[in-house]
Amino acid sequence: MQSLLTVIVTWLSINFGLPPVYEHPRVEFVSAAKMMEVRYGRLPSNRPEGVGAKAVHSAPTEFGHDVHAIYDDLSRTIYLPEGWTGETPAEVSVLVHELVHHLQNVAVLKYDCSEAREKPAYLAQARWLELFGKSLADEFEIDAMTILVRTNCMR
Secondary structure (H helix, E strand, O other), X not given: OHHHHHHHHHHHHHHHOOOOOOOXXXXXXXXXXXXXXXXXXXXXXXXXXXOOOOOEEEEOOOOOOOOXXXXXXXXXXXXXXXXXXXXXXXXXXXXXXXXXXXXXXHOOOOOOOXXXXXXXXXXXXXXXXXXXXXOHHHHHOOOHHHHHHHHOOOO
């Protein structure tokens, strides 16, 4: 796993100008129940005062849809579902998405809102899939309008 993380970080740095931080996140394989616990356990109402507006990032879908992976800023952990093998471009693209969040977090990159942090993650995920002739629409049923809504500040 460490070698795969290094390759992806290098690719993200070269292709998207993200800082090449090789301080890799922890990666845990968890049940769907644990993933939901992590995802919803860090909503603003459950977070101590002073902690950022969104400490957990889910990819590639959230709220009412399947959650394929989660990155937790606070613990610097990527949660992948049990059974994740990394054998398909789609599975690896989920890791790409979450590694973007890790690099954003470790480098303390600033965005106008938490949704704006998703734009580079979706872009990297889409570009990774394109390397294999695939798309977010084909693999995850995520179209351009969905990305537009999920990546723009609504406040």
